Each structure stands twice: as structure tokens, then as C-alpha cells.
Amino acid sequence: MKSLTSKALLLLSAFTLIFAEISAQQSTTVSAAKIDLTEKIPIDPKVKVGKLENGLTYYVQSNPKPENKVELRLAINAGSILEDDDQQGLAHFMEHMNFNGTTNFKKNELVDYLQGIGVKFGADLNAYTSFDQTVYILPIPSDDPEKLDKGFQILEDWAFNALLEDEEIDKERGVVLEELRIGKGADERMRQRYLPKMMYGSRYAERLPIGKKEIIENFDYDVIRRYHKDWYRPDLMAVIAVGDLDVETLEAKIIEYFGDVPAVKNPRERKEYDLPNHEDTFISIESDPEASFTNVQIMYKDRENKKPTETIKDFRDNLVRSLFSQMINNRLDELRNSPNPPFVFGSSYYGGTFARNKNAYQSSAFVDASKQLEALKTLLVENERVKRHGFFEGEFERAKKDLIANLERAYKDRDKTESGRIVGAYINNYLDQTPIAGIEWNYNMMMTLLPGIKIEEASQLIENYIKEDNRVIILTGPEKEGLKKVTEQEVKDLLAAIDDMEIEPYKDAEVAESLITKLPKKGSVIDYSLNDELDTKTITLSNGVKVTYKITDFKNDEVLFDAFRYGGTSLYSDEDYLATANANGGLTEAGVNGFKINDINKILSGKIVNVRPSIGGYSENISGNSTPDALEELFQLTHLYFSALNKDDEAFQSFVNKQKAFAGNLLANPQFFFQIELGKFLNEGNPRYVPFPTAESWEEANYDLAHQKYMERFSDASGFHFYLIGNLDETKLVDLCETYLASLPSSNKEHSYNVPDYRPLTGSHKKVIKTGTDQKSNVRLIYNGPTDYSPEENLALRSVGEVLTIKLIEKLREEEGGVYGAGAGGSISKIPYGWYRFTISFPCGPENVDKLTSAALAELDLIIKDGPTETDLNKVKESLKLKHKEDLKTNRYWLGLLRGSDYEQKDANNMLEFEKNVENLTVADLQKVAEKYLTKGYITAIQMPED
CATH class of the missing domain: 3.30.830.10 (Metalloenzyme, LuxS/M16 peptidase-like)
Incomplete structure (x- = not known):
């Protein structure tokens, strides 16, 4: 479970409808002249959208990829923006509590059950909380009616049946505080300072989803129950089910599990919060001694609230914006590849902000610490260059080609799209009213409209994008001796100088049509x-x-x-x-x-x-x-x-x-x-x-x-x-x-590598590294050493890591409340020499390092002494087999298998026995390999804060 960071939220909001689903082909049968631009965008006929009497919305679609799997989502139109003053952080806390006891799954039974059918906690089963929404994620096997029923029962429990027991609330405080601790650092400190300017005058500046430490530590039980009562209700929910079952079956399950829940009488108003306008340009120049990177951001917020994309004209406007973004970013890419680049990376886009109902044009760059002002100038100049001179035909044609190529790919793969990639569009439709017309409609409409879009339309967008009001400039970076910090006056002077600056038009040089003009002499x-x-x-x-x-x-x-x-x-x-x-x-x-x-x-x-x-x-x-x-x-x-x-x-x-x-x-x-x-x-x-x-x-x-x-x-x-x-x-x-x-030169000689004499450190050692001012620690335990490669031992050692990860989550997170996440993993390699490696790692508070390290080692000792339980081993088996079945249907897996088998000098055909080998794993196999490799001492590495 997680609360979205600011960067993640900006990235999510940056992608418009165009990049979410549309695609194209080189020909079309529809004339643009016959299109009524006021016509509403339709709903994809593949998806069935309905609403129950209690107000709950649902989306169902049959989709065969991957086989025997349904992706379930519960989207709640409520997040941290709705928290009362005494609830800050409890929208996210509530998300956690849905995994800690519901009517049908007491305490940890939910995670335990899902692991037993191959659904991994974190990797598959998850949830997230943002300002305006909370979303629960559940992939479930569809080839077993009982498992399918359990999946919908879990979704129903998440929606309405959280127990919110006092004891479980208190236990979860530590887990959420550890998640908050992980987020601490330079970025968080600087964000707290610039957010009031970025989101000036709005509730978004004071309702970050992770919340406040003092509230998480001390809130009364009834405070979170009040949040749940107010906002976990049918009229603020959508259930999405996409997968390898027919629409009728999926719809019937939703009606069965959600249809009898009564509507809430006299519900609390679900307010929408605005992002107010401001006449001044706000400048925030923030630095921190622990800042890793230097960034520049310019935000031009719209004066008007965002309107939903509803008509074909809206769709066409999105196309024009996409062409603009493609062209301006092509220019910025050229600059980053210049001999003396002004930034490491730069980009511009028009899209969402933290506020649900406000868009902005944003330019940003990741820069050298000494080049902040230069990078800011470059972004301002490139925007001004477009404003004065517009774009040119060559780059306009290339942008159209790139747009078509990227979207055509989605169109061609429309019958091979995984369910997990489809559900997001329906979540966005429910929460943000983004259209769900479907790839076919979007493909036809894009190719119909694109030829009629003029270069001037894209060039003129900048007139509405950049302005002096509603403008925010944010500079963040390190604070260290010898580095001159940019001043607010320098930024103001630069802004004033742009209008009088002489700026030449963009020069678009001619390039060749092909990489190779003369074909090499063909072999055979x-x-x-x-x-x-x-x-x-x-x-x-x-x-x-x-x-x-x-x-x-x-x-x-x-x-x-x-x-x-x-x-x-x-x-x-x-x-x-x-x-x-x-x-x-x-x-x-x-x-x-x-x-x-x-x-x-x-x-x-x-x-x-x-x-x-x-x-x-x-x-x-x-x-x-x-x-x-x-x-x-x-x-x-x-x-x-x-x-x-x-x-x-x-x-x-x-x-x-x-x-x-x-x-x-x-x-x-x-x-x-x-x-x-x-x-x-x-x-x-x-x-x-x-x-x-x-x-x-x-x-x-x-x-x-x-x-x-x-x-x-x-x-x-x-x-x-x-x-x-x-x-x-x-x-x-x-x-x-x-x-x-075959035309490449070749000596036909044999090739090999040199095996080094040096081997990494092994045995028992301890290294404590003191760094950082936040009360944060990291623990890493490393077992490694020489061995002869064995595929059986490799699988067993890998499985020990999977079992131990389950036990670490149970012990360190759920029982101790001392970590947000913990993991273990092991493998044996063959090239360049036989070597095993096994690691245990987790972040925690400095005060808990010794206790949690001992607890982790105690869990490992149980495996060494007695082996894992049959129950835990079966969880790992189900997960490995389920993932393998899905992997077999991906190109990436096959490429890694074939290349990796030859590189490691293994027989690729052994893959055919993978499921049988997994099924044949025994408790004794895991105990034996754990005893062999994990009893010879380990390296302890601990990060502690500075004294």
C-alpha cells in the first residue's frame, strides 16, 4: 500500500487521453468534412457500464489476455483532500486497515488466503491513496469459481466491511509511520516549502496523502471510523472487472456482492476543491544539504477550471496539444544532445496538477547544480521561441509521424492488450471523466482528423499557455560550500529580460532519408x-x-x-x-x-x-x-x-x-x-x-x-x-x-572471457555506515560464497528467499509494526564462476535495528532448523507457477530464457520441466539448501543516522 508522491502524481496527470489509448493507421475511410465536432465521444461497445440502485458504478469487459485471470479494482472517489483537520493521513491509513481485518477475513487472513492461490502481497495485491481517490488492486484467477467468488467478496469487504478494531489500528500505526519515515529526506523537506506556492490558496497544499506524524500516532479510533462512514459508500465507488470471463458472469458477480448494500441516507457532501488564481509570479528557491539532484520547474496554471473531454472537438484539441508537446520536446532533446548541454533532461507538457480540476503548462529540467539559471533561461527561451516564430513544417511532419507510430502500435496490439493495462482507463473515466471510446474509434477518428490539423494551430497554443499570472517557478537543489544559490531577484531579472531578448527562429537542418545508402555485400x-x-x-x-x-x-x-x-x-x-x-x-x-x-x-x-x-x-x-x-x-x-x-x-x-x-x-x-x-x-x-x-x-x-x-x-x-x-x-x-x-567481418575464432582471481568478501563481517540527519536506517544481511552451480539448488535457494519474505512481512511488519516493507532473495550463478548470494534487507527506525535484525534472523533460523511450513511452501509454489504461466506468453521472457541459457551454459529445454520441478520442491529441499548456504556467516551492513 502506498500514498502517491508528488512526482508520481504529476506523471500520472501528464498523460492525456491521447497517450492513454488512441492509436492510428495510415489510411481511413471517413472524411473529416463529414465529422460533426459537437458530437459526443461514444463509449467503447466492448465495455459494459452500469449503475446499481445504491449508486455504485461498475465497468465490466471480457478480455482474454492473460488467460484465466481477472483484474479487479475498487475505485473510491475520496482521498486525503476530504480529511477533516483531525484526520490528516487517515485516508491512507484507512487503505492500510482494509488489509487488517474485515467481516470475512479476520486480521491477516486476507493476505494469507491470496498468497495461497499465488497472488503476491505488494507485487500483485496492492492499493494506493491520492488526494482525490483511493484505489484497491486485486488480480484473481478466473478458472476456479470459488477463487472468483472470494475475489469479489474481498472487494465487497474493502468497500464496506472493514472491522477497524482498536488493537489492529494500534498495530498499524507503526507500519504507516515507517512508510512516512521512508519518505523523509531532502525532497520531502523542500516540497513542504514550495508546495504552498505551487498550490497557492488551495487545500491541496495542506493535505498530502501521507499525513501528519502526530495525528497518525495519536488519533482516536472513532476518528478513522468517521472517515470510513463518511466516504466509503456506494455512490462514491466504482467496481471494475476486466478479464478472461464473459461480461454476463462478471456483471452478475458485481450485482450479487454489491447490489444488496443500501444507499446511504443523507450522505455528507463530497466537495470539489479549487486551485485559486493569483496575479503574481511565485518563486520558490529551495535547497537542502542532502539533495541529490538539481531541478527547475516552470508552471503556468490555467485560469479556468478543467473541462472534461466530451466531444470530438475536445478530442481534436488533445491531438493538437500532443503535436505541440512532441515538437517542443524534440527541440529540448536536441539541446540535451548538444556539445555543452544546458540540462541533463528537459521536457514540457500540458496536463494535470495536484488539483483534480486544474491543468497547467509545465516545463521542467534536471540540471547541473551550477546551471540552474542557465537551464531556466533555456526553458523560457524555447517557449518564447515558439511564441515568436512558431513551429516549422519539417518538425511538424516528423511530429505527426512519431505520434502515428506510437499510437499505431497500440492499435495493432488491440487484441493482445493485457487486462491490467485496460482497467486504468475505466478508473480514470469514473474519477476524472476521461473518455473510453476504445482503440478502434480513436484510431479512426485520429486518422480522420490529423490531416486537417494545421501547423498554426499547434504554434498558437503557446499564446494561452504562457502568461505572467498564475505562474510558479520552482528551483530545488543541493546546498554546499562553493555553490552559489540562485536568488529570487536573479529569476525576476531573467523573466523581465526575456521580452527584450533577441531570439532567432529554430533552424531545422535537412537530414538524409536513410541510415545506409549503400547496402553491404550480402552473406548467406x-x-x-x-x-x-x-x-x-x-x-x-x-x-x-x-x-x-x-x-x-x-x-x-x-x-x-x-x-x-x-x-x-x-x-x-x-x-x-x-x-x-x-x-x-x-x-x-x-x-x-x-x-x-x-x-x-x-x-x-x-x-x-x-x-x-x-x-x-x-x-x-x-x-x-x-x-x-x-x-x-x-x-x-x-x-x-x-x-x-x-x-x-x-x-x-x-x-x-x-x-x-x-x-x-x-x-x-x-x-x-x-x-x-x-x-x-x-x-x-x-x-x-x-x-x-x-x-x-x-x-x-x-x-x-x-x-x-x-x-x-x-x-x-x-x-x-x-x-x-x-x-x-x-x-x-x-x-x-x-x-x-552475415556481411560483418569475422575471423571465425573462438572467444572466451578471463576469470578473475579476486572474489568478493565472504564470511562474518559488520559495517556500520553513518549518514543522514533523518532518523532512518537500512539493514542488509549478505550471505555469499563459492559453490558449484546446480539448477535444483538454485530453485530451492530462490524459494527460501520467497518463503522468508513472507515470514519477514508477517513478523517485522504485521506483528512488530517495525517496517513498511522487507524482503529476502537468493540465487546461484554460473558465470564467470560458481557463486551463491542471499540477502535480507529492510528499512526501519535506528532504535529498532537490533531488535528487528534478531527477529529476521530468528525467522531464517526456523527455516534452517525445521524447513518452512508446508503452507508457506505451497504459497511460493503457487506464485512461481502462476507467474511462469503468464511469462510463457511474453516475448521478454523468451528472450531472457534463450539468451540467458546460452550465456550461463544451461539447457533452455529445462524450462519445460519448470512447473514439475516447482511442484516437486519439498520442505526438506529448502531446509537442506538453507543449512548448506546460510550457516557460514554473513555480512551485516547497517545505515545509521549521523551522531
């Missing part, structure tokens, strides 16, 4: 094999390169690929490795075949394709994705990353500047500092350990040597094995392999 396929069990095919090309592929119908518009060859930086000398470690990540910033990154982005407008080469510790790798239509571009980029990587000192310096900005103040963050110091401790004596980079070490990174080494590793393609999964045309695929892969 010299061998072919088939794996009938996995339905995969492997071809060997004339240069020795191998390609394994699997044609799937899991997604209509998705192709994933990966490739590796043994070697990597293990073949570098220690000196060369240390000199190039920080440079390797910036090699691709130079572009390929004489094209800079910005040129490549323009050439690939309208294409969804991504390729990423890298040099790992023990292998060279290249991976990516595309749509079937962009498969040739994927192969072209792959070929060019082998044969024509540019060398560009300016581009590399741009990368260095961005990395220095990103990492500039990370060490001030206590969590990052803990991780970095722990890494040093665990790698003491490692001759190839690369410490956290400083500004000096970034400047010392040897680009020339890194580029030379890259060319050495990639100029010879021998030993590479490629893997492609997805909707593939086999004839086209083989032709592309012969053209772009």
Missing part, C-alpha cells in the same frame, strides 16, 4: 537447426554468426532482440579497464556512419526502433527492440554499431557533462552514500573496483582508449549469437540477417 545461411520443444530456429551465417529466433503472436507489433559474445572487459588489462570504465557508457553518444544522435532521431521519425551496444564484464552485447515495420532499421543500426561507430570528442564531452550533472551530488543522499560505501567495503582489495565517479574521474575517463577497445571488440563479429523474438516474417528476417549480419 550455411546451417539451420530446429528446436521442436521450444519452437525455436537457429541459423548459422557464412561468417559464423548465429541467430536464434522464435516467431510468436503474443504481440502484433513487437520484436525484441539481444546478442552477446564472451569476452568483454575481462580481456582488458587492469590499467586499461580502470582507464575506460567511465568512458564506455558514452561511446554511442557520437552516433554512427557520420550521423550525429540528433540526425539519427530525425531520420528515424515515425519508426519505433532502439539499439544499444555495450561492453560488459564478461561479454560484448547488443540489444534492442522495434516494430515489424522497422525491423530493417533495427538491423541497419546493429550493422553500423559494429562497423561505423563515430568518434566525436564534442559528443563525448556532452556525455561527460551530463554524467557530472547527474552524479554531482549523489553522495549527499544518505541512501546513495550507504550503497556506495557498502560497495567499497565489499570490494576491498579488488584491483578492478571502480569507485563512484567524481567530477575529476569523469574528466579523466580515456575516451580515445575506450573507442579503440570498442572497435577491437566489435570489428570482429565471430562468436556472436543473436536472439530475436516476436512477430517476425521469417523470409524477411533471414534476408536481413544475410544482408546486415
Whole structure:
């Protein structure tokens, strides 16, 4: 369970209807001239929307993906904005309490039952609370009537039947306080200072969902019961059910479980709270010694309240806004890729604010701490550049291509969309009245309207976006010696100077039409094999390169690929490795075949394709994705990353500047500092350990040597094995392999990696790292050491981690109330040498470190001594099997299986025995592996606050 952070809320509100569901195709049969723009947007015929007599709204849809599963949601039109003064934090607290005892599931029975049918707490079963809403999330198996009934019974209990017992309320106080503690830090402190200006004059500035510590600690039991009575009622609720059952069955279940609940008489008014206008520009410049990052944000709030998207004209307006956003962000991306970038990342969009009924145009950037004012100036200038000169045809056409490409992908995959991705649209329709016309209608309408949209319409939007009233400027960043803080007067002077500043129009340079103008000399396929069990095919090309592929119908518009060859930086000398470690990540910033990154982005407008080469510790790798239509571009980029990587000192310096900005103040963050110091401790004596980079070490990174080494590793393609999964045309695929892969130079020699002499720290050690001013601690217990790889032991050790996670949640969270979350995990690896690793980790208060560490170890000792209970083992088995069944229907799983099996020198066919192997796991298996690996001492790492 969680309360949404400010960043998460802004991201959620940023996505308009357009990006939620519409998509497109290149042709349409409807004429824009025949469209009545005042016509209402229809409701998708696939979904049935109804309302019970008690006022509860419901949405049901039959959807076959994934099989045998229904996604259930309970959306409540109430959140922290409705809390009385003595209830601050109790909307979120109420969400927690629904997992701590209801009429049909006493205390922890609900989580226990769901774990028993394979539904994991946190990963699957969850909930969240925001300002205006509370949403409960429950995926449930649909192939068993009893489980389906239980799912709807749980939803009914969440809606109406929380017990809210005194003892359980008191126990949950600690859990919620720990969640509040996790959120403490520099970002939270700065947010408390700038929020009153961002949300000036509104209730949103004083009703953050996490609430107030003193209220959570001390509220009377009846206070939360009053909140539940006021707001958990049918007329403020929607039940959403989407999954692998017919509409009639799902609707009948909703009527059965919710239809008899009476409407509330004389209900309390559900008020909507406004975000008032203000004439002044508010400026908030906040800093904190522990701030990790530096940010700039400009917010131009609308004067009028938001109106729902109801008509085709509203839909068209959203299209125009999307084109605007695409163009302005393309410009900002070009700037971030410039030799001296003004920011690490910048973006602009028109969308929601914290307030449900108010939109804003917002520009933001993540910057170097010394470049705040420069980044602010850049954002202001780019907005002003659009205002004065507008957009140009070239970028307008590219924006349309990109918009079509992204939305067309959703359209093509409309029959392969997972239920979990569908339910969100219905939640938003209920809570925010966003349309639910369906992909088909949106596709037809977008392609009908798009040709008639003029560039001037997008250019003119800026006139209404930017203004001097309702403007808020927020700067946040670190506070440290030698760093000059931007002043409010400097910001005011900059704002005044923009009007008189000379600003040239955007220059849109011509670019080539293709990445490759002359095709390489084609090779051929010299061998072919088939794996009938996995339905995969492997071809060997004339240069020795191998390609394994699997044609799937899991997604209509998705192709994933990966490739590796043994070697990597293990073949570098220690000196060369240390000199190039920080440079390797910036090699691709130079572009390929004489094209800079910005040129490549323009050439690939309208294409969804991504390729990423890298040099790992023990292998060279290249991976990516595309749509079937962009498969040739994927192969072209792959070929060019082998044969024509540019060398560009300016581009590399741009990368260095961005990395220095990103990492500039990370060490001030206590969590990052803990991780970095722990890494040093665990790698003491490692001759190839690369410490956290400083500004000096970034400047010392040897680009020339890194580029030379890259060319050495990639100029010879021998030993590479490629893997492609997805909707593939086999004839086209083989032709592309012969053209772009078989043509790569190859020596046909064998490739391997060097096994290092160094091994990580093992045995019993303790490291306490003091950092941070907040009363926050982190505990990590690490068991690791050498072993021979065994697939049976790997599965057993992994399962020990799953069982222990269940026990840690029960003991440390539910019984002790000392943590918000806790986890354990284990695995055994084979490459570059046999090694096991098992970790236990949790955050908590400093005063509870010793007690909770002992409690965690006591739970592990029970597994070592007696093994887990059959009940807990069965929970893990059900979860593993359920996830495996869903994984088998995804391209990502198959890519990881095939590539990972070869890399780790395992037999991929063993996957066929996975469910049987899971089912055959015994209590004795887990006890044996726990006794073998988790009794040889462990490393204790503890983060404590500074004295």
C-alpha cells in the first residue's frame, strides 16, 4: 500500500487521453468534412457500464489476455483532500486497515488466503491513496469459481466491511509511520516549502496523502471510523472487472456482492476543491544539504477550471496539444544532445496538477547544480521561441509521424492488450471523466482528423499557455560550500529580460532519408537447426554468426532482440579497464556512419526502433527492440554499431557533462552514500573496483582508449549469437540477417572471457555506515560464497528467499509494526564462476535495528532448523507457477530464457520441466539448501543516522 508522491502524481496527470489509448493507421475511410465536432465521444461497445440502485458504478469487459485471470479494482472517489483537520493521513491509513481485518477475513487472513492461490502481497495485491481517490488492486484467477467468488467478496469487504478494531489500528500505526519515515529526506523537506506556492490558496497544499506524524500516532479510533462512514459508500465507488470471463458472469458477480448494500441516507457532501488564481509570479528557491539532484520547474496554471473531454472537438484539441508537446520536446532533446548541454533532461507538457480540476503548462529540467539559471533561461527561451516564430513544417511532419507510430502500435496490439493495462482507463473515466471510446474509434477518428490539423494551430497554443499570472517557478537543489544559490531577484531579472531578448527562429537542418545508402555485400545461411520443444530456429551465417529466433503472436507489433559474445572487459588489462570504465557508457553518444544522435532521431521519425551496444564484464552485447515495420532499421543500426561507430570528442564531452550533472551530488543522499560505501567495503582489495565517479574521474575517463577497445571488440563479429523474438516474417528476417549480419567481418575464432582471481568478501563481517540527519536506517544481511552451480539448488535457494519474505512481512511488519516493507532473495550463478548470494534487507527506525535484525534472523533460523511450513511452501509454489504461466506468453521472457541459457551454459529445454520441478520442491529441499548456504556467516551492513 502506498500514498502517491508528488512526482508520481504529476506523471500520472501528464498523460492525456491521447497517450492513454488512441492509436492510428495510415489510411481511413471517413472524411473529416463529414465529422460533426459537437458530437459526443461514444463509449467503447466492448465495455459494459452500469449503475446499481445504491449508486455504485461498475465497468465490466471480457478480455482474454492473460488467460484465466481477472483484474479487479475498487475505485473510491475520496482521498486525503476530504480529511477533516483531525484526520490528516487517515485516508491512507484507512487503505492500510482494509488489509487488517474485515467481516470475512479476520486480521491477516486476507493476505494469507491470496498468497495461497499465488497472488503476491505488494507485487500483485496492492492499493494506493491520492488526494482525490483511493484505489484497491486485486488480480484473481478466473478458472476456479470459488477463487472468483472470494475475489469479489474481498472487494465487497474493502468497500464496506472493514472491522477497524482498536488493537489492529494500534498495530498499524507503526507500519504507516515507517512508510512516512521512508519518505523523509531532502525532497520531502523542500516540497513542504514550495508546495504552498505551487498550490497557492488551495487545500491541496495542506493535505498530502501521507499525513501528519502526530495525528497518525495519536488519533482516536472513532476518528478513522468517521472517515470510513463518511466516504466509503456506494455512490462514491466504482467496481471494475476486466478479464478472461464473459461480461454476463462478471456483471452478475458485481450485482450479487454489491447490489444488496443500501444507499446511504443523507450522505455528507463530497466537495470539489479549487486551485485559486493569483496575479503574481511565485518563486520558490529551495535547497537542502542532502539533495541529490538539481531541478527547475516552470508552471503556468490555467485560469479556468478543467473541462472534461466530451466531444470530438475536445478530442481534436488533445491531438493538437500532443503535436505541440512532441515538437517542443524534440527541440529540448536536441539541446540535451548538444556539445555543452544546458540540462541533463528537459521536457514540457500540458496536463494535470495536484488539483483534480486544474491543468497547467509545465516545463521542467534536471540540471547541473551550477546551471540552474542557465537551464531556466533555456526553458523560457524555447517557449518564447515558439511564441515568436512558431513551429516549422519539417518538425511538424516528423511530429505527426512519431505520434502515428506510437499510437499505431497500440492499435495493432488491440487484441493482445493485457487486462491490467485496460482497467486504468475505466478508473480514470469514473474519477476524472476521461473518455473510453476504445482503440478502434480513436484510431479512426485520429486518422480522420490529423490531416486537417494545421501547423498554426499547434504554434498558437503557446499564446494561452504562457502568461505572467498564475505562474510558479520552482528551483530545488543541493546546498554546499562553493555553490552559489540562485536568488529570487536573479529569476525576476531573467523573466523581465526575456521580452527584450533577441531570439532567432529554430533552424531545422535537412537530414538524409536513410541510415545506409549503400547496402553491404550480402552473406548467406550455411546451417539451420530446429528446436521442436521450444519452437525455436537457429541459423548459422557464412561468417559464423548465429541467430536464434522464435516467431510468436503474443504481440502484433513487437520484436525484441539481444546478442552477446564472451569476452568483454575481462580481456582488458587492469590499467586499461580502470582507464575506460567511465568512458564506455558514452561511446554511442557520437552516433554512427557520420550521423550525429540528433540526425539519427530525425531520420528515424515515425519508426519505433532502439539499439544499444555495450561492453560488459564478461561479454560484448547488443540489444534492442522495434516494430515489424522497422525491423530493417533495427538491423541497419546493429550493422553500423559494429562497423561505423563515430568518434566525436564534442559528443563525448556532452556525455561527460551530463554524467557530472547527474552524479554531482549523489553522495549527499544518505541512501546513495550507504550503497556506495557498502560497495567499497565489499570490494576491498579488488584491483578492478571502480569507485563512484567524481567530477575529476569523469574528466579523466580515456575516451580515445575506450573507442579503440570498442572497435577491437566489435570489428570482429565471430562468436556472436543473436536472439530475436516476436512477430517476425521469417523470409524477411533471414534476408536481413544475410544482408546486415552475415556481411560483418569475422575471423571465425573462438572467444572466451578471463576469470578473475579476486572474489568478493565472504564470511562474518559488520559495517556500520553513518549518514543522514533523518532518523532512518537500512539493514542488509549478505550471505555469499563459492559453490558449484546446480539448477535444483538454485530453485530451492530462490524459494527460501520467497518463503522468508513472507515470514519477514508477517513478523517485522504485521506483528512488530517495525517496517513498511522487507524482503529476502537468493540465487546461484554460473558465470564467470560458481557463486551463491542471499540477502535480507529492510528499512526501519535506528532504535529498532537490533531488535528487528534478531527477529529476521530468528525467522531464517526456523527455516534452517525445521524447513518452512508446508503452507508457506505451497504459497511460493503457487506464485512461481502462476507467474511462469503468464511469462510463457511474453516475448521478454523468451528472450531472457534463450539468451540467458546460452550465456550461463544451461539447457533452455529445462524450462519445460519448470512447473514439475516447482511442484516437486519439498520442505526438506529448502531446509537442506538453507543449512548448506546460510550457516557460514554473513555480512551485516547497517545505515545509521549521523551522531
